[in-house]
Amino acid sequence: MKRPFQWLCLALLxxxxxxxxDDEFDGPSLNDLxxxxxxxxxxxxxxxxxxxxxxxxxxxxxxxxxxxxxxLEVKGLESGAVKEISGFSKQLDAVNSVWNGTTTRLPFFKxxxxxxxxxxxxxxxxxxxxxxxxxxxxxPGLLLSDFEGxxxxxxxxxxxxxxxxxxxxxxxxxxxxxxxxxxxxGAVNWDFLIAYLFMPATAYGAPTFNLSSNxxxxxxxxxxxxxxxxxxxIMLFQFQEDDxxxxxxxxxxxxxxxxxxxxxxxxxxxxxxxxxxxxxLVNGQPASPNGNGVREPxxxxxxxxxxxxxxxxxxxxxxxxYMIFTExxxxxx
Amino acid sequence: MQKLHTHLLLLILVCLGLGTQAQEDRKxxxxxxxxxxxxxxxxxxxxxxxxxxxxxxxxxxxxMVDLGVNIRPNKNTEILGMVRVRNDYGGFWGSGVxxxxxxxxxxxxxxxxxxxxxxxxxxxxxxxxxWNYNQEVIGRMPAIFQQQTxxxxxxxxxxxxxxxxxxxxxxxxxxxxxxxxxxLQVNAVTTRVRPSDFNQVNDRLFSGLNLQLVxxxxxxxxxxxxxxxxxxETSNNTVGLRNPVLTGTINALYGNSxxxxxxxxxxxxxxxxxxxxxxxxDWNGRFTDFNLKLSxxxxxxxxxxxxxxxxxAFRSPGAQTKRIDFGQxxxxxxxxxxxxxxxxxxxxxLMRESSFYVMQLRPFLMEFAPQYDNITPFGDATPNRQGxxxxxxxxxxxxxxxxxxxxxxxxxxxxxxxxxxxxxxxxQLMVEARVNEYFKNWKKRLNISFHYRSDKTSREADDLVRGxxxxxxxxxxxxxxxxxxxxxxxxxxxxxxxxxxxxxxxxNNFSEIFNFNEFEVDGNEQMLGYGxxxxxxDKTFLSAQMNRFxxxxxLGTLPDYSLNQFMMLFQLKF
Numbered sequence: 001m002k003r004p005f006q007w008l009c010l011a012l013l014x015x016x017x018x019x020x021x022d023d024e025f026d027g028p029s030l031n032d033l034x035x036x037x038x039x040x041x042x043x044x045x046x047x048x049x050x051x052x053x054x055x056x057x058x059x060x061x062x063x064x065x066x067x068x069x070x071x072l073e074v075k076g077l078e079s080g081a082v083k084e085i086s087g088f089s090k091q092l093d094a095v096n097s098v099w100n101g102t103t104t105r106l107p108f109f110k111x112x113x114x115x116x117x118x119x120x121x122x123x124x125x126x127x128x129x130x131x132x133x134x135x136x137x138x139x140p141g142l143l144l145s146d147f148e149g150x151x152x153x154x155x156x157x158x159x160x161x162x163x164x165x166x167x168x169x170x171x172x173x174x175x176x177x178x179x180x181x182x183x184x185x186g187a188v189n190w191d192f193l194i195a196y197l198f199m200p201a202t203a204y205g206a207p208t209f210n211l212s213s214n215x216x217x218x219x220x221x222x223x224x225x226x227x228x229x230x231x232x233x234i235m236l237f238q239f240q241e242d243d244x245x246x247x248x249x250x251x252x253x254x255x256x257x258x259x260x261x262x263x264x265x266x267x268x269x270x271x272x273x274x275x276x277x278x279x280x281l282v283n284g285q286p287a288s289p290n291g292n293g294v295r296e297p298x299x300x301x302x303x304x305x306x307x308x309x310x311x312x313x314x315x316x317x318x319x320x321x322y323m324i325f326t327e328x329x330x331x332x333x
Numbered sequence: 334m335q336k337l338h339t340h341l342l343l344l345i346l347v348c349l350g351l352g353t354q355a356q357e358d359r360k361x362x363x364x365x366x367x368x369x370x371x372x373x374x375x376x377x378x379x380x381x382x383x384x385x386x387x388x389x390x391x392x393x394x395x396x397m398v399d400l401g402v403n404i405r406p407n408k409n410t411e412i413l414g415m416v417r418v419r420n421d422y423g424g425f426w427g428s429g430v431x432x433x434x435x436x437x438x439x440x441x442x443x444x445x446x447x448x449x450x451x452x453x454x455x456x457x458x459x460x461x462x463x464w465n466y467n468q469e470v471i472g473r474m475p476a477i478f479q480q481q482t483x484x485x486x487x488x489x490x491x492x493x494x495x496x497x498x499x500x501x502x503x504x505x506x507x508x509x510x511x512x513x514x515x516x517l518q519v520n521a522v523t524t525r526v527r528p529s530d531f532n533q534v535n536d537r538l539f540s541g542l543n544l545q546l547v548x549x550x551x552x553x554x555x556x557x558x559x560x561x562x563x564x565x566e567t568s569n570n571t572v573g574l575r576n577p578v579l580t581g582t583i584n585a586l587y588g589n590s591x592x593x594x595x596x597x598x599x600x601x602x603x604x605x606x607x608x609x610x611x612x613x614x615d616w617n618g619r620f621t622d623f624n625l626k627l628s629x630x631x632x633x634x635x636x637x638x639x640x641x642x643x644x645x646a647f648r649s650p651g652a653q654t655k656r657i658d659f660g661q662x663x664x665x666x667x668x669x670x671x672x673x674x675x676x677x678x679x680x681x682x683l684m685r686e687s688s689f690y691v692m693q694l695r696p697f698l699m700e701f702a703p704q705y706d707n708i709t710p711f712g713d714a715t716p717n718r719q720g721x722x723x724x725x726x727x728x729x730x731x732x733x734x735x736x737x738x739x740x741x742x743x744x745x746x747x748x749x750x751x752x753x754x755x756x757x758x759x760x761q762l763m764v765e766a767r768v769n770e771y772f773k774n775w776k777k778r779l780n781i782s783f784h785y786r787s788d789k790t791s792r793e794a795d796d797l798v799r800g801x802x803x804x805x806x807x808x809x810x811x812x813x814x815x816x817x818x819x820x821x822x823x824x825x826x827x828x829x830x831x832x833x834x835x836x837x838x839x840x841n842n843f844s845e846i847f848n849f850n851e852f853e854v855d856g857n858e859q860m861l862g863y864g865x866x867x868x869x870x871d872k873t874f875l876s877a878q879m880n881r882f883x884x885x886x887x888l889g890t891l892p893d894y895s896l897n898q899f900m901m902l903f904q905l906k907f
Contacts, residue, residue, distance in 0.1 A: 019642075019719045021754045022747040026645055026717070027838060027846030030750030034836075034851065035797030065797060 043127035052101030053135030101137035106268035154203020162188035176223035185317030221331035225319035232313035233263035255291035272330035380892030457496035463651035466712030475811020475825030499524035555582035598623035618647030633729025645717035733767035777815035803833035856886035
């Protein structure tokens with residue numbers, strides 16, 4: 001090592017060699033943020049007709065010059081139902097644009113032609129297509145009623161003798177699902193209760209509903225509608241459990257859970273509540289249950305639907321549709 | 334508060350009394366600085382509609398004294414306590430007076446071997462571990478403007494050795510060897526960068542270790558460890574920063590009476606991560622920086638070549654914390670026009686406003702101003718740079734002329750938002766001369782200085798994204814002419830022009846880029862100043878100067894404007 005300095009310089013030669021750049025970059029792509037937008041391959045659906053009842057799905061394809069925020073909207077031309085799928089990508093494909101017949105904005109889709117529109121958050125382009133839904137989705141679960149046709153004869157009800165009372169299934173094309181819904185309305189100036197509808201398990205052929213015993217798995221779902229100018233309605237759903245399984249519900253010694261909904265959301269909306277989240281309510285306030293205090297969906301023997309309104313508030317109205325128990329997850333309409 | 338002021342004044346007087354007695358045996362000395370500073374500004378806007386909202390005149394200034402008592406209770410111990418009394422103009426009868434403790438330290442030698450220092454001190458390690466790089470553009474100005482910058486630098490403890498003011502403890506010692514090696518120097522430091530709030534903010538410390546192995550005057554090897562880290566359990570926050578940096582240095586010298594060849598290099602790596610955080614990145618960065626310099630002592634000429642690679646993930650808060658926080662707003666004429674729009678900072682603001690300057694290390698990459706410096710905004714430690722720097726210069730001991738030309742040819746190691754890297758080019762010329770020394774009988778001072786810098790950043794456009802092309806030119810020239818004994822006429826000009834387009838990175842709290850903003854400028858700034866300075870001694874002067882600053886911007890909504898500034902500065906160091 002007689003000439004250490006020269007050796008050192010030789011060893012450092014690679015440092016002085018040419019510059020190479022990484023094959024990846026820092027931050028988001030400038031092309032995505034500021035590059036010009038162009039459609040490189042046309043927007044189209046994977047099928048012209050789709051039957052969701054058989055489990056089929058449809059997806060859409062397109063390719064762009066850069067990653068963009070896109071919104072795909074499918075609109076039922078008869079029902080008015082809307083399905084929205086959104087994403088941020090350079091292409092639409094079978095991974096990011098699959099439609100299985102579900103709805104984003106109620107009502108449910110029908111068997112109908114649908115208009116498909118692809119638009120972009122930061123671009124003015126809009127791409128159009130059409131598909132035909134030949135069969136709607138099947139929804140697994142215990143259906144209490146879709147309110148199509150006539151009422152279940154096992155149901156019991158009570159209606160106050162107020163003014164402008166309405167109580168029953170209506171069929172006029174404005175339902176959340178299908179053609180029929182249940183309409184409740186009226187003005188009762190002496191009582192909160194306007195009307196109630198009781199759905200006992202016996203109306204479905206058994207002393208209790210055929211539900212899982214695990215309250216974490218069971219969901220109660222229904223579609224609710226409120227007219228735009230009425231905000232005074234209260235919908236109370238009660239769930240009576242036959243704790244001792246003697247075939248009758250005893251209010252003083254058995255559990256009754258409930259969920260109360262202030263009807264303040266216009267048009268159709270979905271109510272989905274997990275059974276384990278139900279509370280015992282007294283005058284709208286949580287209270288201790290009278291029975292064993294255990295939420296036992298498999299012992300549920302009756303669902304009560306009570307429509308209430310402040311007697312001083314005048315006319316109230318609400319609609320119900322597609323009432324169903326699902327297991328594992330809330331209903332995806 | 335009034336009581337506190339009284340007590341502090343009494344303390345100062347007692348110290349002065351003690352000092353008078355103690356001066357004789359040199360156990361107590363006084364040190365410090367006194368300053369009187371006055372600014373008178375006038376704003377002139379050149380908008381089509383006269384501004385009837387903004388008052389065009391602004392006066393400000395202060396008088397202050399930093400009084401330090403340096404006590405040496407024994408030959409191995411030194412204690413310094415310095416208090417500041419400051420009165421802003423307009424504060425009468427004590428209402429605007431502030432008292433602060435400016436610095437306090439104890440230092441000494443243990444057993445004649447280990448040096449230690451506790452309290453406030455300036456500390457510096459290597460250029461990639463702990464180094465306080467000069468501020469952009471105004472780091473080196475003509476003497477007339479430098480007076481204002483020097484005030485700022487003093488206020489923030491920015492020393493010429495590029496050290497950072499820290500508060501903590503340091504120690505150093507050396508082991509001397511008989512054979513093969515000359516000595517091993519050991520330097521260690523730990524300082525507190527941020528105190529805990531006992532809620533969600535942890536104590537943050539900086540620790541450094543430097544080992545310097547001196548083989549001979551021809552070879553010197555070094556090892557540096559620096560870490561900025563949060564101390565666990567000093568608050569309820571379990572997330573903690575860790576940013577260790579390890580570097581090695583080499584200084585080798587070879588030469589004879591005809592030439593000298595020297596090699597100075599530093600290389601190392603960093604890791605940046607947060608414990609107990611799933612969101613924070615874990616970055617590993619590297620760098621190498623070697624400089625080979627060939628000097629001809631007889632002619633005073635030198636030529637050096639510098640090759641560097643600093644990875645985009647290299648993070649070293651001690652070296653990458655900037656002096657200027659460009660996120661701040663100028664206080665003088667902060668809003669102008671009838672719409673009271675915020676006025677962006679300019680060269681004059683950066684030259685005199687204290688609010689832009691930081692004192693503590695920052696754990697993230699700070700904002701910078703691409704129009705002022707887009708190439709080395711974080712000094713040599715600017716991440717994501719590679720390339721070469723060539724310097725050709727003249728500097729000879731005892732000669733009154735110093736000159737250097739430098740050319741930077743750098744590029745990014747990793748593209749930002751695209752695979753294509755930005756390319757950087759800089760040409761820089763510096764000439765400084767004490768002209769009177771060329772003439773045998775000319776004893777009065779005549780100093781001239783000239784600095785020119787031309788920067789260019791470029792990146793090719795691709796099919797869809799706009800290319801980058803940003804140019805900056807900075808020029809400054811100054812004259813100090815002594816017309817009567819100790820009375821100097823000062824003149825200076827500094828211009829800055831910038832034009833072009835770039836994308837600026839927007840970073841999150843972890844310094845990750847999550848967006849890019851389009852950045853377009855087309856403007857120029859010019860400062861012209863003249864004045865007089867009377868030097869009572871090397872440490873005391875009185876200066877009065879007139880400066881005219883002009884700002885023109887072809888883009889944006891603000892009109893062009895100018896600022897006429899009168900400044901009077903008296904400064905006394907003792």
